[in-house]
Amino acid sequence: MKPPYERPVIVRHQVGGLNKFGAQPAIRVYDKFECVPVADLVAQYGSPLVLFSERVLRERFRELRDQLASRVARFTIAWSYKTNYLGAICRVLHQEGAWAEVVSGLELEMALRLGMPGRQIIFNGPAKSDADLDLAFREGAHIHIDHLDEVALAERVAERRGVRPSVGLRVNMTDLPVPCWDRFGFNLENGAAMDAARRIAKRGRLNLTALHVHVGTFVQERDAYELAACALAKWARQLREELDVHIDTIDMGGGFASRNTLQTQYLPGEQASPSLAQYADSIVTGLELGYAGQELPRLVLETGRAVVDDSGVIVATVVGNKRLTDGRRAVVLDAGVNILPTAYWYRHDIFPAQDVHGTAEPTVFFGPLCMNIDVVRDRILFPSLKAGDRVVIARTGAYNVTQWMQFIAARPNVVMVSPTGEHSIIRRAESLETLLQQEHMPAWLA
Numbered sequence: 441m442k443p444p445y446e447r448p449v450i451v452r453h454q455v456g457g458l459n460k461f462g463a464q465p466a467i468r469v470y471d472k473f474e475c476v477p478v479a480d481l482v483a484q485y486g487s488p489l490v491l492f493s494e495r496v497l498r499e500r501f502r503e504l505r506d507q508l509a510s511r512v513a514r515f516t517i518a519w520s521y522k523t524n525y526l527g528a529i530c531r532v533l534h535q536e537g538a539w540a541e542v543v544s545g546l547e548l549e550m551a552l553r554l555g556m557p558g559r560q561i562i563f564n565g566p567a568k569s570d571a572d573l574d575l576a577f578r579e580g581a582h583i584h585i586d587h588l589d590e591v592a593l594a595e596r597v598a599e600r601r602g603v604r605p606s607v608g609l610r611v612n613m614t615d616l617p618v619p620c621w622d623r624f625g626f627n628l629e630n631g632a633a634m635d636a637a638r639r640i641a642k643r644g645r646l647n648l649t650a651l652h653v654h655v656g657t658f659v660q661e662r663d664a665y666e667l668a669a670c671a672l673a674k675w676a677r678q679l680r681e682e683l684d685v686h687i688d689t690i691d692m693g694g695g696f697a698s699r700n701t702l703q704t705q706y707l708p709g710e711q712a713s714p715s716l717a718q719y720a721d722s723i724v725t726g727l728e729l730g731y732a733g734q735e736l737p738r739l740v741l742e743t744g745r746a747v748v749d750d751s752g753v754i755v756a757t758v759v760g761n762k763r764l765t766d767g768r769r770a771v772v773l774d775a776g777v778n779i780l781p782t783a784y785w786y787r788h789d790i791f792p793a794q795d796v797h798g799t800a801e802p803t804v805f806f807g808p809l810c811m812n813i814d815v816v817r818d819r820i821l822f823p824s825l826k827a828g829d830r831v832v833i834a835r836t837g838a839y840n841v842t843q844w845m846q847f848i849a850a851r852p853n854v855v856m857v858s859p860t861g862e863h864s865i866i867r868r869a870e871s872l873e874t875l876l877q878q879e880h881m882p883a884w885l886a
């Protein structure tokens with residue numbers, strides 16, 4: 441067969457095309473999602489298309505669970521709803537034994553509707569209302585208090601309900617090798633956390649049983665976890681000695697890096713991000729140091745992106761090609777930052793979904809929005825694509841289906857593929873109808 445014509449190209453040599461481990465990896469064709477041809481999925485559900493692998497999701501969760509099980513006697517993994525609260529995703533993780541970790545009244549209601557008992561729901565977040573706390577106490581959810589006004593509100597709601605609920609305090613720390621997220625919780629080093637604990641103990645309307653810290657997100661410095669766990673453990677011992685407060689749960693929040701690659705990162709995420717085993721090791725080492733031989737409390741993790749990122753991909757179709765004035769090849773896709781906000785942070789891997797020919801050259805992938813910052817990937821070596829070709833954007837499972845925006849284009853179908861190759865929509869595509877349904881035309885404009 442005569443090979444297809446290839447237009448000759450001159451590729452300017454640019455630093456960055458190589459890394460110290462060798463040449464760029466060969467372009468891999470990603471034409472099947474699990475065992476199902478990508479082309480069939482797009483033919484059935486349209487493009488762009490958000491896909492989730494149930495198998496990968498379960499495997500990643502089990503990996504984290506096994507790492508904890510081999511190190512501590514009592515632990516809980518609570519699924520961070522904000523990372524991905526599609527019902528089917530939460531259902532899979534709850535089936536695996538995850539509790540729910542929610543940060544708003546809306547998420548609390550989602551978890552309850554999915555059938556989670558209140559005692560398996562952890563309620564974080566800086567803005568809980570009277571009604572939110574009332575529902576949480578009614579259902580027996582575990583609230584983690586963020587600020588002093590919330591202490592007062594929780595005391596009032598508890599008194600009104602005639603209950604003395606167990607609560608946790610969210611704590612932040614300055615002495616860690618990561619920026620301090622001091623807008624959440626009470627600072628440990630300056631005494632604000634101790635003041636809050638004293639007040640709770642003195643008033644006696646709430647039962648302080650848990651300490652919570654979430655040191656940040658995509659934290660690659662795992663020392664931060666060891667130091668934070670150790671500090672919380674020491675403080676728990678101090679609370680017992682000074683205030684007779686018995687802490688039975690230490691919640692280390694989320695924040696583990698996924699295997700994506702940050703925009704600013706030299707090495708690929710697969711090499712730069714610690715493994716789940718390494719994170720678990722750091723936390724347990726920190727707790728053991730802080731508890732100095734005493735029995736460890738129940739450890740809670742609220743890991744989000746490191747569990748779900750790998751299970752999702754976005755399939756996009758090439759709308760057209762163009763050449764930028766600096767010589768780079770540009771490809772316009774039908775998926776952009778509207779459904780892939782993580783493209784602002786990550787250099788997502790992109791793969792062709794069909795055979796490709798020709799020389800790979802630096803390519804920029806744009807999305808479909810009439811907006812200059814709609815860039816899916818600003819530089820990647822890629823062979824030429826033609827209109828109608830498909831690409832697969834990898835590791836998109838975290839935060840995209842919760843932070844996506846309805847701007848210019850409607851949100852697409854989301855489909856889950858089972859380990860045996862069954863597939864089904866888990867969230868229907870939106871349409872003009874979806875938007876108009878929420879609008880109202882005032883009578884005077886009718």
Ligand SMILES: Cc1ncc(COP(=O)(O)O)c(C=O)c1O
Binds near residue numbers: 541695743744
């Ligand atoms: C309190 C809390 N827990 C858990 C998470 C999940 O974090 P990640 O997805 O970084 O693991 C977040 C996210 O910011 C959070 O705020």
